[in-house]
Each structure stands twice: as C-alpha cells, then as structure tokens.
Amino acid sequence: MSPDMALMDAVLGTLLPGEGAWPSAGDLGLAAEVGAELGEDGAALLAALPAGFASLDADAREEALRAIEAARPAAFERLVAAAYTAYYVDARVRRVVEQETGYEDRPPQPLGYELEPFDEALLERQRARQPFWRRP
C-alpha cells in the first residue's frame, strides 16, 4: 500500500471510526476510491495533515481534522461526501445497516416493496369537510 493510501485510510477511520457493529471506514479499502473522487483536493488535504497523523490517538486525529475543516471547508466537505458515499454503498456496511435499522440489504429493484392498498377510512374527517377552495 502506498503511504498516501495508508494516510487516507487513517483519515477515513477518523471520519467514520468503528463502533459496535459498524466497521471503521479505514478498514474497508476505500482509500483509492475516495482519493480518485477528490483528485488534487485529496492530495492537498493529506499534505496538510500533521506529521505522524496515523499514529496519533483518536482525540488528536479528530482535532487535526477539525483544524483542516476550518481552514479549507469546501475541499473538506467534498472529502466527507466522498467518504460517506463510499462507506454507505459498501456491501459490508449495508449488511450492518440492515442489522441495525431493518433497512433491507438489497437494491430497490427488482423486488420493490409491497404496494398496500390505500386505506380510505383515514379520510373520514377530511371527507366531512365542506369545499373550501376559493371561487374566483
């Protein structure tokens, strides 16, 4: 793994650390994808990290990233967007999403979800109302 990839993994693991069933984004091999998405912004963000970032403790890593976020908000926002996207479309994370929230670990199609009939009884009160649209 190139040093940049290792550093990007450390950044990803700080943005989305492992917790309970949730894997750390730094352990999923997403660095190359996120790096490619960011292009030069990614290299510039990594270059702005303090020396030895990967070996700092969690508090210090978070603090370092908050400083970069304050200094370069637009580029940092792109980093966060790329990281979240890569993380939440990953099959391993989708499995945890299902386990933790019940959201099915499958694409919307072709199965879809049940199209239950509309329950007209819900409209009882609305149906009792007189027309209230304004006649010109």
Added chain:
Amino acid sequence: MTAALRATVAIVGAGASGAAVAWRLARAGIDVLCLEQGGWLDQARSPSRGHGWERALQTRFHPDPNIRRAKEDYPVAAEDTPIQPAAFNGVGGGTLRWGAHFPRLRPSDFRVRSLDGVADDWPVSYDELERWYDLNDEMTGVAGLAGDPGNPPRLAPRDPPLPLGEGGRRLASGFDALGWHWWPSDAAILTRPRPGRAPCNNCGPCGVGCVRGARASNDNTYWPAAIAAGARLVTGARVTRLATAEAGRRIGAIEFVDATGERRRVESEFVVLAANGMGTPRLLLASADAHHPRGLANGSGLVGRRLMHHPTAIVTGVFDARLDGHKGPFACALYSQEFYETDAARGCVRGVQLQMLRGSGPVATALGGYMRRIGWGRGHHREFARQFARTATLTVTAEDLPEEANRVTLDPVRVDAAGVPAPRLSYRLGVNSRRLLDFGIARASEALRAAGAVDVVVNPLSRQAGFHFLGTARMGEDPSSSVVGPDGRCHEVANLAIADGSVFVTSGAVNPTPTIQALALRMADAIAARLGREG
C-alpha cells in the same frame, strides 16, 4: 450543408410540453418533427437495480446540470441566485428525473390580480383549461382520489392512490388533530397495469428512472403514441438559433447541430418552442437579429423577465419509531392545502402547499439530504441510527410573485458545445416569498409535532430546488406587457408559439407540470385549428 429537413410543425424540446404537443398534432394528421438535444434514457437499466443508486443520484442523475455535466446538458450561469438550476435533458426532459407529484392549479390561481390585487390575471381560466387537464391525466396515467374539499370536483383518477406508508399515516393524523386539510397526492404513477407499463412496486427512488414504467415520464406516455401517429423525433439535435424571414415577421428556419456535429436547418410552417422556462428565453435572446435587436418576440422587453421558481423550504421530523420512508415513491404521498389561499392576517399574499416527502437512503441520510449532514467522528453512527428510516418531511412550496428583476439573460462568456451562450439566472427571493416560507415552516413544524415528531429540523431555503422555471415569456392579451397571446402564439412572430412554463402569468403554489401540459395541449389544438385540422 445537408438539405434542410421539412415539416409542417417543428418543435424544439422533447420534454413534458414538447411531447404533449407532438402527440396532439400528429394525432390530428399534422406532419410534426421534434428536435431534442438529448437522447432516450434506458430506464429498464436504472441504477435502482444496484446498491449504487445513491451514487447515481449524485452523479449522472444529479438534478443540477452544472454538476452533472452530461454531453446533452448546457452550462447555466448560476452565481447570482440562491436557487440552483435543476433540469434534465433528453426524451422526456425534466420528467426523466422528476418526483411525479401531479397537482393542478386552483381556479383562484388564474385570478390573483382580481382577488388579491397583485401580479396579473391569466387570460385563461381553470374552467377553460379543465378539459385539457383531464385529457392530460388520461394520457399520463394518474393515481389519486376524487373528492378533495380543497379543490374543484373532477373526474376520478384512473388508479387508486399510492399507499401513505407509516410516515404518511402519522402525518395524516397530525393534520387531522389540528383540524387541517390533507389529501392523498395526485401522482403521475400507475398503481394498476396499463399496456406496456407495470404498476408501481413502491421501490422508492423514482429520481433514477423507473424500471417498471410505472412513473410517467413522457418517453413512456406521449412519445410512443406520438411516434405511432407519425411524429418524427431527432435526438442529439441542439438548436442554436431561430432564423427569421419576411422582415422578421415569421420564422424561416431552425438552425441546429446534429449528433455528428453537422450544422443543419429545419424549415416548417410553424415552430413551437418547448425548451422549458430557462431554455426557451435563452433561445429567443440568442436569436436576436436586425428585426428583433433585443431578442426574438421581445418588443415588450419581457423575454427572460419575471422568472418565478417555487421557493422551497424543507421541514423534517425525526420520530422515535421506524417509518421506513425508503418505501414508496419519494415525492408522492400526501399534501396539505390548508394554507393555499390568501389570508391577510399573515402579512403576505397568496399561499403555500405542504407536500410530504418520504425518507432517504443511507447515503442521502448521512449527507443530510433533507436535513443537516450528520457530523463525522465519534458519535456519527449513533446519530445515523437515530435518524435513518425515522424521518418524514414536509416541503413548503411557496407561490413566487413575478418580479421583473428576476430573470434569464445570456451569459457574456460561457457557451455550450455548439457555441450558444449559456443562460444566466439572476434571482432574489422576494419579501412576500420569504414571509410565505416562514409562515409555512411554522405550520409544517406544528404538523410534524402533532404527528409525533420528537425533533424538527428546518432548511429555510432549499438551494437545489430550481426545478420550476416559470413566467419568462408570459401570456397576455396586450403585446406591450406580454410575449405570447392567450393561445401561446408570439404577438410579434406569427408562426412561433411557446408550449412550456415560460408562458405562466403567475406561479401558483403547486408543482406546475400538469398545467404546463394542459396549456400545451390547448395550444396544439389552436395550431391544428389554424392549420385547418381538428384537434
């Protein structure tokens, strides 16, 4: 140069309005040709078949052409507006990307000057338009329910309404508890089969295309019928200019660049612009010539002016139970028009619609689609679990009043791939619109609390909500204060008509496409009558 194409009527743009006009004219036996800069979208291969659908929403299905930058898009100069453009180019236009919420304007929307003393009345009434609304419903395939006390009586929709889902049921009970109106949405979505189209299976992300053809998108409604009736559609054809003839009184030819990059022309008896409320004024302005130095048909100076959007606020409730808002068409469930009409006590005129949006997928939730981006770092996963699948949203859609300073012009620098200047949007949110939004935010928050939300998050003005471009070539009787007449024909250019939302006089507070299409059908019938054919 290759020989000019010929047709009786040539249409620019194959979106919602162009498709309706093409069908109506072809069906009347008129030789129609439509030029569309985009192509066909293969919805059977929609990203909704894979986990990557949420990535697709941010890339090739992103609503903003400046972010998407597909080959069929054109750049939009949007630095001078808080509301970024949302549009989609291809056979079906914006309806390839839309939410398919399908309400009509109300009768009062056509009479705002008489009723409220603001803006202008339309030269057409709801009653006159009704039969084209009905025809459009029939062609589109609409799910919904007759009997809404907030709107005039009308024919029963073809299909029963979409299910509300748990979020919708809770919101409905919230509205009921407050004694406020709600009604299941009219949706341009099938809940029963129709030849060639399967009913909705509640999958959710209509914005990346519907593999079942349940969601109407004009490539699956009007276009197949138009082509069967003989209409010709040229895709990959980017119109660059309308060239006048007879000392500027008529359009002589449409100039375009075809899919191979060749510059070509269409000659026709009649021209219909259907490039939407941004693309149409852009073409009129870009076609300025010695007879029309300020832009075609622009003697009134109003081409591009009076741009109206529907400024939108987003109010989301977080509940302490699963609502599973990912199930069901994201934009169609229910709406409230309790606050649709003017009430002087609010300190502003006109009103708002509250429209429910269901939930978002995991990526959009994390990125804060309807809310705020979830923070990174420790605590992220906890917050994700608190929000995900536990939200329901109300958008506040405000009626935007026409203001001449809000406008589409041509950018002096940027051009599209064919060298046509990019449109430039200059827009400020009016005081009345801001008041309406604030009023609507307060009501939406109350409704969500009444529905049981434990937390309510407000986005006071959605940045990516420039999906309705209205009013930029308004309709009217008087050539000094309008661009087109009541039948959609330009006052100054006898064989040119406009079919899209540019012609709106005011915006109402509902999604505009049913009205755009009803007007387009009515205009097509007027053209057919002029050409001596019955509509």
